[in-house]
Amino acid sequence: MNRFLIPLGVFAVLVAFLAVGLTLNPREVPSPFINKPAPAFQLAQLHQPALVFSQKDMLGQVWLLNIWASWCAACRDEHPFLVELARDRVVPIIGLNYKDKSNDAKAWLTRYGDPYTVSVTDANGRIGIDYGVYGVPETFVIDRAGNIRYKQIGPITRQALDGKILPLIRELQKS
Amino acid sequence: MKALAALLLALMPFAAWCGEAVPTEQDPVHEKRAVKLSEQLRCLVCQNQSIAESNAELAVDLRRQIRDQIKAGKSDNEIVDFMVQRYGDFVLYRPPLNTTTVLLWGGPLLLLVIGAVVLARNLRERRHRAAEPELTDEDHRRAEQLLTGGGKDRT
Numbered sequence: 001m002n003r004f005l006i007p008l009g010v011f012a013v014l015v016a017f018l019a020v021g022l023t024l025n026p027r028e029v030p031s032p033f034i035n036k037p038a039p040a041f042q043l044a045q046l047h048q049p050a051l052v053f054s055q056k057d058m059l060g061q062v063w064l065l066n067i068w069a070s071w072c073a074a075c076r077d078e079h080p081f082l083v084e085l086a087r088d089r090v091v092p093i094i095g096l097n098y099k100d101k102s103n104d105a106k107a108w109l110t111r112y113g114d115p116y117t118v119s120v121t122d123a124n125g126r127i128g129i130d131y132g133v134y135g136v137p138e139t140f141v142i143d144r145a146g147n148i149r150y151k152q153i154g155p156i157t158r159q160a161l162d163g164k165i166l167p168l169i170r171e172l173q174k175s
Numbered sequence: 176m177k178a179l180a181a182l183l184l185a186l187m188p189f190a191a192w193c194g195e196a197v198p199t200e201q202d203p204v205h206e207k208r209a210v211k212l213s214e215q216l217r218c219l220v221c222q223n224q225s226i227a228e229s230n231a232e233l234a235v236d237l238r239r240q241i242r243d244q245i246k247a248g249k250s251d252n253e254i255v256d257f258m259v260q261r262y263g264d265f266v267l268y269r270p271p272l273n274t275t276t277v278l279l280w281g282g283p284l285l286l287l288v289i290g291a292v293v294l295a296r297n298l299r300e301r302r303h304r305a306a307e308p309e310l311t312d313e314d315h316r317r318a319e320q321l322l323t324g325g326g327k328d329r330t
Contacts, residue, residue, distance in 0.1 A: 026222060032263040099232070125236050132261040134219035134233050 031132060031151040038065070038142050039130040046097055046105055046119035053094075053120050055146065062172045064093045065140040066116070067128060069100040070108035072136045078155035079112050086115035091169050095119040098128050098136055141165060143172045205245050212241050212251060216258055217266050225268065 033039075038055050045051045055065075066082060068075040082093055095116035097105045102121055109119070122128055131140070141150040150168055152160055210227060216237070218229035226234045226241075237258070244254050258266050270276050310318075 029219060029263060029265045032260060125233075129236060129240060129261060132263070134262065 027135065028153055029134075031148070031153075033132060033140075033148045033151065035147055035149065037146055038140065038148050039127070041120070041122075041127045041130065043096075043120035043122060043127060046095070046102060046121050049102070049121070053118050055142075057118075058092070058094065058142065059146050060144050062091055062144055062169055063117075063142050064091055064169075065096060065131075065142060066093055067096045067098050067131070067133050067136055067138045069098045069136050070104040071100065074155040075137045076112065078137055078139075078157070079115075081156045081158070081161055082115040083113045086117075090166070091173075092117040096127065096131075097121045098133065099123065099125045139165075141168055141172070144175070205242070208245055208251065209238070209242050212245075212254055213238050215255070215268055217268055219262060219266065 040055060042052050042054045045053050064085070085091060086093060093116050095118070097119055099122070102123075105119070105121070109116075125133075131138075135153055137155055139152040139156055140148050141152075143149050149172065150164065152165065156165065213227035213234075214225050216226045218224050218226050218231055218234040218237075220231035220233050221229050224231075224234075226237050228234075240257075241254055244257065249257075255267070264270055264276075270279065272280050
């Protein structure tokens with residue numbers, strides 16, 4: 001009897017491990033930035049390149065940093081949600097235009113709507129690297145003290161918005 | 176024919192312009208370090224490739240970042256730390272030993288120990304069995320019968 005029970009037990013453990021492994025998403029790499037200060041940047045604004053914008057300008061507010069590009073197809077999927085957030089004045093959204101051409105970016109915003117309080121340009125992707133960006137779009141929720149509290153990797157979905165992002169924003173805005 | 180040869184000869188110097196690989200880094204020692212570092216770092220876009228192998232745009236940017244930092248005099252550890260700070264331990268192909276990776280590092284050793292124990296037990300059991308063949312009285316009787324040629328099962 002033992003002869004069969006032991007291999008069967010080993011097999012069951014293996015299956016359990018593999019089953020858990022299958023449900024994990026390898027694309028969702030935990031961000032090392034959670035509960036850490038948002039990396040500093042000083043970038044030219046998309047619409048007024050002469051003006052510089054820094055993450056410090058948002059201190060005291062809960063805000064979203066959305067990394068996007070006009071060449072990014074998934075950005076179009078999440079865009080209506082951002083437009084909705086901006087329309088309802090839920091939270092200020094700063095758009096970081098990542099490795100894009102300014103003219104393309106501006107045309108894209110004209111076409112699909114501009115939800116951003118301020119847009120900044122990161123033409124060579126340096127600030128993207130500082131934020132650990134690897135798959136556009138990505139969205140960071142940043143609290144009043146300037147700490148990153150949540151990172152959405154990939155497009156914002158209705159599920160992520162209602163399940164995580166909005167409750168977190170409301171909670172952070174209360175404090 | 177002569178004219179063609181002359182034309183080809185005239186064009187010769189231009190041939191030297193094409194096909195020459197542009198060295199990405201002038202200093203060969205720096206280049207070696209950059210390649211070695213980028214081989215140890217995982218590209219997050221195509222996760223089964225290192226930054227050295229991947230042609231994803233992010234990998235190209237990160238390779239440039241590594242070269243810039245080497246040029247700026249940063250040590251290998253500082254550069255790896257820079258990457259880990261931004262992308263987490265996940266970028267390391269050689270993950271550090273900590274509470275979440277204990278099983279990863281200790282697993283093979285654990286399996287080896289379990290294997291050794293099972294092997295030792297099996298061997299001891301087998302030797303035990305070989306040393307003392309347990310024959311019942313019935314077996315003795317049958318052996319006797321066979322040896323004396325009175326076996327009933329003989330056809």
